[in-house]
Structures are given as structure tokens and as C-alpha cells.
Amino acid sequence: MLNISGLKDGVVIDHIQPGGAFEIYNYLKLDKLDCSVAIIKNAKSSKTGKKDIIKIEGPLCVDLDILGAMSPNLTVNIIRDGKIVEKRHLQLPETVTNIFKCRNPRCITSIEQDLTHTFKLADKNTGIYRCIYCEQRYNNRS
Amino acid sequence: MKHVISPLDLSVEELDHILALAEKMYQNPERYAHLCEGKKLATLFYEPSTRTRLSFEAAMMNLGGKVLGFSSADSSSAAKGESVADTIRVISSYADICAMRHPKEGAPLVASQYASIPVINAGDGGHNHPTQTLTDLLTIKSLKSSLDNLTIGLCGDLKFGRTVHSLIRAMIRYKNVKFVMISPDELRIPDYLRTEVLDKQGISYKEVNVLEPVMPELDLLYMTRVQRERFFNEEDYIRLKDSFILDAKKMKYAREDMLVLHPLPRVNEIATEVDHDPRAVYFKQAQFGVYARMALITNLLGLDGDLSC
DSSP: OOOOOOOSSEEEEEEEOTTOHHHHHHHTTGGGOSSOEEEEEEEEETTTEEEEEEEEESOOOSOOHHHHHHSTTOEEEEEETTEEEEEEOOOOOSEEESSSOOOOTTBGGGTOTTSOOEEEEEETTTTEEEETTTOOBOOTTO | OOOBOSGGGSOHHHHHHHHHHHHHHHHOGGGGTTTTTTOEEEEEESSOOSHHHHHHHHHHHHTTOEEEEESSGGGSGGGGTOOHHHHHHHHTTTOSEEEEEESSBTHHHHHHHHOSSOEEEEEETTSOOHHHHHHHHHHHHHHHSOSSSOEEEEESOTTTOHHHHHHHHHHTTSTTOEEEEEOOGGGOOOHHIIIIIIITTTOOEEEESOSGGGGGGOSEEEEOOOOGGGOSOHHHHHHHTTSOOBOHHHHTTSOTTOEEEOOSOOSSSBOGGGGGSTTBOHHHHHHHHHHHHHHHHHHHTTOOTTOOO
């Protein structure tokens, strides 16, 4: 088991679907932060077999709810003085705009570059999002 | 201002109102012959269509209105690269209402976001075709007297067939409706329709590969064409296009009051010998399409306020 030292103060984004960490890393622009960031790929998970984890040293002042749309079972833990002080329950946003791209070649967004790529939450229980134009599902499980 | 982009943009109450108006128009067309005088319908057809475009144009003319538009992207400013948003903003100043067909899914929704006139989706790729659904519902209601308690067979291309998807979504809002899906495995309904629509709402349905055994169960048989333009692969198209052909022999298994519907155009999925069977109502269905569109145009233009009697 890979050992990464525990955080004193910071944020742990856990239970990211395997391979999903870099999408979240890029969305949160973690490369711009002047602090330690650890990405753990394919960590063992008793629930799902494998998962990705991101550990960020220091506070993170962004709307984290959008992460739920990117990776449905993801959890966020806030760490202070080495202890989990908050387990953040993500509320799936009703719509997400320009976070994912619709990949349906038949969608109007494939030819009209100025259109926003907007997805609507189709099912709260399963976290399925669909393009508002063509209803193509955003595949956040692949 | 209301647009009709998806069949579900109309509530059951609105649908009932429009269908009732369409039935009145069918019974007494002269009464409505001047209703839209001075109004213009723009038909923005970015891909070829005979039936739907002419049906819209006939509908507006039957109401005394006028029609302008184009019938392919090549003959429109789209060929110069104009966006749907810009086109509709301009057309909004030329016409009172517009019907749009576009090969890309969602184009009419984009148009509705920028239009200052009502937009009717006249078919967007393999996605929605609400006025075909309205036509189907009017046909069923007129010939079966009710939209409740029906077992509907859907046959052919159920994967890419937008008319089938729209019909399923519209019919599940009525009581005790069951579906029998008859298609090759490759052309079964999309998973999301099965899980997010049918299963979620507890609708009774079954999926089979053979037509004859289920024919006696059906109140309606909705046939569809296997459309070449929906396939990326020519080999798949050729292999599947003749999979389910309805002929006089298969019609012998059907009940005497079963109706055969088809959105048309038909290629070879219904043998021409079936045309003489009184249960084959697909040409009647095309006729109902004009009245369905007349009622919808009247409703969206707000001209049906004093037509209740």
C-alpha cells in the first residue's frame, strides 16, 4: 500500500471513480495552487474495488458541489489539526454549464461553437446528467 | 409565448384541448378557413422533407394564412455558416410562427431560446418530432375514441426511430397503456427509455423479435422505417432494413379492430397489399397530420380563445 503522509489542515476528495482524478484536478486548477497536492490513482476500495483520491494541503475556496456531477459517489472531507472536522455532503446541481462537453456527434453543439454545453440533472438518485439539447447522457461512469 | 420542442411541452390538458380542436377542424374545415388571415408561417427546413413541410404549409393555408421558408440547408444562409440563433432572430421579424426541421438534435431548442415568435420542432435528427406525435394521438383518438386502455405494438427501428420515442413518452401519460416492442436486437429501444421512462413509471411492456405471435394482443401496430440516414455504417443498414415486413399473411393474425399506423414514408416494411386492408390507416393518419398542425398553429398563435363552442 502506497503511503502518503496524513494532512494536518486541508481537503481530501475521496471515492473518485478510477481515472477521474485528473479531470477534477484540472477543473479545480490545482496546478495553480502553491501547496502540496497528492493524487492517488487506483487506490484499493472496499466498496468499489478501486478509487482515486486527491489530498490538498490548506483550504479550498470553491463550490465543490459540481464535483458530485463529475464523479457521483465522491466524498469531501475537511481536515483540521489532523482530524476530519466535516464530511461535506455534495448537493448535485440542477444544471452544469461548460463543465462537460456533449460528445454526441448529432447534437447541435457539435457544429455551433458558441453554444454553451449545458447538462441537466435527469435523475437525482443515480446522478445522471443529460445534455439539454439532445438528451445525451454525460458518461461519468466510464 | 409557448414553443413546442418536445411532445412533453404540452400538458395532457393542453393536448386534449388541441386534439379536440383538431377534431372540430376535421369535421368542419370551412369554419376555420380564415382564422389565420394576415399571419405567416416560416418553414425552416435544413434537411429534406416532403410530408412534414407540405403538411405544415397545407395547415397554414387551410387556416387562411401564408407561408414562407426554405427546404434545404443549401438554399438557406446556413450554407454561408449562419448560426441557428442568428437565423431565427431575423426570421422572427418576417413571420408570426415558425416550424423548424434540422438534422442536428436540439437545434429547435436553440431557436426557441432566441426567437420572439413561437417555434415548433418539425423534427430534430433522431431526437423529437412532436407534431408527428400529435398526429399519431389525433389518429388514435379519432379512430379508437380514446387514448386509454390500449396495447400498442411498436415495430421496426425502435433505436433510432424518433417517432416511436416520442409516442412512448406521450402515451404513458394515459391510463392502462401497454407496449409490445418488436424489433431486431440491434434496433431495440434505447436503454434510457427502458430504465428512466418505462421502468421508472411502472409501465407494462415486453420486447420480442417476432411479429406474428403478438399480433392478436394488439389494439394498434405502429410500423416504422429503418432509416438509412440514421446509420453510420451502410452494411448494418442493408442487413437490418428488411427485418420486419408487414404483409397480408401477418395481418391475418391481427384482431379485426386493430389499426396499422406508420409515420411515412414507407419503403418496404409494409407490403402494398396491406394498403387495401381497412385496418391500414396510415394514409388517413397523414391526413390527420394536417388537422393536428392546424390546431397547434391556432393554439400557439393564441387564436383559439373564442373557438370553444
